Amino acid sequence: xxxxxxxxxxxxxxxxxxxxxxxxxxxxxxxxxxxxxxxxxxxxxxxxxxxxxxxxxxxxxxxxxxxxxxxxxxxxxxxxxxxxxxxxxxxxxxxxxxxxxxxxxxxxxxxxxxxxxxxxxxxxxxxxxxxxxxxxxxxxxxxxxxxxxxxxxxxxxxxxxxxxxxxxxxxxxxxxxxxxxxxxxxxxxxxxxxxxxxxx
Numbered sequence: 001x002x003x004x005x006x007x008x009x010x011x012x013x014x015x016x017x018x019x020x021x022x023x024x025x026x027x028x029x030x031x032x033x034x035x036x037x038x039x040x041x042x043x044x045x046x047x048x049x050x051x052x053x054x055x056x057x058x059x060x061x062x063x064x065x066x067x068x069x070x071x072x073x074x075x076x077x078x079x080x081x082x083x084x085x086x087x088x089x090x091x092x093x094x095x096x097x098x099x100x101x102x103x104x105x106x107x108x109x110x111x112x113x114x115x116x117x118x119x120x121x122x123x124x125x126x127x128x129x130x131x132x133x134x135x136x137x138x139x140x141x142x143x144x145x146x147x148x149x150x151x152x153x154x155x156x157x158x159x160x161x162x163x164x165x166x167x168x169x170x171x172x173x174x175x176x177x178x179x180x181x182x183x184x185x186x187x188x189x190x191x192x193x194x195x196x197x198x199x200x
Contacts, residue, residue, distance in 0.1 A: 012038040013045055017055050021112055026056055027119040056112070056120055063109035064122055070098050071129050075136045088140050089191050096166070096190075097183045103170035114167045126163050133159055142198060154197075162190055 016037035020029045031052055035042045049055040074095035078087045085093075103110045113125045137146060137155065145151050166186070169175075175182060 009038065009040055009044065010048065013040060013048065013055075014059060018059055018108055018112065021056060021059070021116050022108070025116045025118060026052070031055075053120055056117070056122070060109050060112050060117070060122055063106050064113060064125060067099070067102060067110070067113075067125075068128060068132060070102060071095060071132050074098065075133065075140070078136070079139055086142070086194075088194055091140060092187050092190050096187050099166050100170050100175075100183045100186070103167060104175050107171055110167060111171055114164075114171075126160065126167075129163050130156065130159055145198065158193070 013034065016034045017029075019037070020034050024030070029052065031042050031045055034055075035045055038045075045055065049058065074091055077094060078090045081087070081090070083090065113122055117123045117125065133140070141151070141155065169182070169186070
């Protein structure tokens with residue numbers, strides 16, 4: 001029988017699981033590889049987690065819920081205008097710095113959610129964000145724009161691009177220690193794009 005004296009076997013399992021999921025994705029990840037890396041057995045893993053999905057859930061669920069909450073809170077805040085700026089501009093100014101900061105400080109969890117979750121219930125991460133945003137369509141976008149036949153498709157496409165850009169951008173490199181004002185550039189980029197559309 002393995003001797004786990006002095007070892008935090010729970011932490012070892014989670015660390016090895018994260019590495020395996022990041023390397024091979026959820027579907028191709030192996031519990032045997034995870035167990036071997038943690039100097040444990042699959043039986044030890046199953047005694048703590050009912051399934052591979054439960055193990056993945058333990059790694060990502062908190063981040064999943066917190067990112068959705070950041071988006072929901074930012075959308076809720078624009079329902080009570082604090083300036084004369086368009087609602088979408090207020091939203092980007094609120095949500096981009098918060099999302100960017102969260103992603104930079106939770107890179108592992110966000111990468112698992114956005115790049116490794118196929119085959120899990122978390123594969124709907126970005127669609128869930130889009131669904132949350134959709135509830136505020138009437139508040140976010142100018143009323144005359146919402147009446148145009150192409151508006152729903154355009155909003156969906158640009159919003160999908162917004163979230164994927166945020167995640168991909170913040171996951172690359174050592175952005176935490178960079179002096180470049182990335183969040184400000186992203187705010188200007190997305191607000192400027194919508195300004196251009198609404199001018200036409």
